[in-house]
Amino acid sequence: MTAERLSTQLLKSFSPLDGLKRDNLAALAGKVQIRELSPQQILFKEGDSEKRTVYVVSGTLELLDQDAVTETVEGGTESARNPVSPNYPRRVTARARDRVQYISIDSDLLDVMLTWDQTGSYEVSELHGSDDVGGDDWMTMLLQTKAFHKIPPANIQAIFMRMQQINYKAGDVVLKQGAEGDYFYVLTRGKCLVTRETPLNKDGIKLAELNVGDTFGEEALISDAKRNATVTMQTDGSVMRLGKDDFKRLLNEPMLDWVDTAAAEKIIAEGGMWLDVRLPSEFENHHQPGAINIPLYFIRLKINTLDPDKQYVLCCDTGRRSSAGAYILSERGFQAYVLKGGISNGSR
Numbered sequence: 209m210t211a212e213r214l215s216t217q218l219l220k221s222f223s224p225l226d227g228l229k230r231d232n233l234a235a236l237a238g239k240v241q242i243r244e245l246s247p248q249q250i251l252f253k254e255g256d257s258e259k260r261t262v263y264v265v266s267g268t269l270e271l272l273d274q275d276a277v278t279e280t281v282e283g284g285t286e287s288a289r290n291p292v293s294p295n296y297p298r299r300v301t302a303r304a305r306d307r308v309q310y311i312s313i314d315s316d317l318l319d320v321m322l323t324w325d326q327t328g329s330y331e332v333s334e335l336h337g338s339d340d341v342g343g344d345d346w347m348t349m350l351l352q353t354k355a356f357h358k359i360p361p362a363n364i365q366a367i368f369m370r371m372q373q374i375n376y377k378a379g380d381v382v383l384k385q386g387a388e389g390d391y392f393y394v395l396t397r398g399k400c401l402v403t404r405e406t407p408l409n410k411d412g413i414k415l416a417e418l419n420v421g422d423t424f425g426e427e428a429l430i431s432d433a434k435r436n437a438t439v440t441m442q443t444d445g446s447v448m449r450l451g452k453d454d455f456k457r458l459l460n461e462p463m464l465d466w467v468d469t470a471a472a473e474k475i476i477a478e479g480g481m482w483l484d485v486r487l488p489s490e491f492e493n494h495h496q497p498g499a500i501n502i503p504l505y506f507i508r509l510k511i512n513t514l515d516p517d518k519q520y521v522l523c524c525d526t527g528r529r530s531s532a533g534a535y536i537l538s539e540r541g542f543q544a545y546v547l548k549g550g551i552s553n554g555s556r
């Protein structure tokens with residue numbers, strides 16, 4: 209199979225992509241490629257449940273029920289404007305008759321893009337005002353993160369409608385270490401610096417630089433703790449912010465996969481791993497057999513030591529710190545579960 213970059217013009221020839229706004233179409237074109245099948249090659253099989261929306265660009269695709277061809281889809285015709293057999297699990301098998309070019313889009317991504325296109329972007333572009341230079345790129349970035357795919361479209365609409373834009377000048381402090389958590393933020397214009405003050409370094413050590421589309425301020429909200437770092441604007445810029453209650457209800461809860469002890473142990477038995485986010489002293493006192501320990505504060509720094517193909521069950525004493533850890537992991541595409549009630553209640 210070869211892959212080729214797509215033009216928005218081609219995407220517009222498919223339904224319902226033809227209804228997407230220009231920016232969103234361009235963002236989608238950057239994500240999707242033209243692929244190829246050789247004659248007789250199978251695209252998907254009856255019963256497959258992988259959620260991908262497929263369009264035929266050229267060539268002829270045969271749809272088979274059992275072994276009999278019941279329909280064909282030929283690139284460039286009216287019937288090829290629509291997704292091929294868009295039901296899951298698939299009701300037919302799709303096989304190339306000749307050389308077929310097609311595109312395949314993650315159906316969840318498409319769903320959130322269509323929802324956003326029809327709901328949030330209008331209000332948000334109004335809020336942006338005339339000094340906006342970043343456009344809606346931040347939204348595309350946010351919507352494309354794997355974590356966002358878990359959020360029901362109705363929540364996405366509500367999130368975008370409830371967000372408030374705030375503008376800052378270079379040097380302004382957006383949030384301060386030690387303060388109570390009140391908002392969750394998405395950086396929509398400019399750059400920020402994340403620093404942490406330590407007893408030995410009052411000026412703060414630099415933890416990270418944030419760019420458009422990056423999010424911050426979630427940890428204090430999820431774990432009901434104080435802000436663990438200070439975020440300062442490095443340039444003039446803007447953020448969109450969402451209040452704590454809205455963040456928890458609309459964004460955080462749907463992203464978390466809570467499991468009880470029995471379900472957690474099943475995941476571990478099938479190759480998963482306990483990831484304990486308490487402090488080393490708490491961990492040494494008692495922990496799950498085979499668990500690894502990465503205190504919540506270090507999870508971002510040590511994330512590259514984790515295996516993206518492994519499933520992790522995060523645990524702490526109550527479920528608070530572990531849910532903050534699971535949020536960070538799932539934002540980065542990891543499959544992370546949270547032990548409900550924590551190890552003090554949940555197991556042993």
Ligand SMILES: Nc1ncnc2c1ncn2[C@@H]1O[C@@H]2COP(=O)(O)O[C@H]2[C@H]1O
Binds near residue numbers: 438508
């Ligand atoms: N190492 C880091 N890299 C990027 N962002 C961080 C890092 N540490 C903390 N933050 C962010 O800084 C925020 C400070 O407020 P919170 O504790 O609510 O949430 C924190 C995170 O969103």
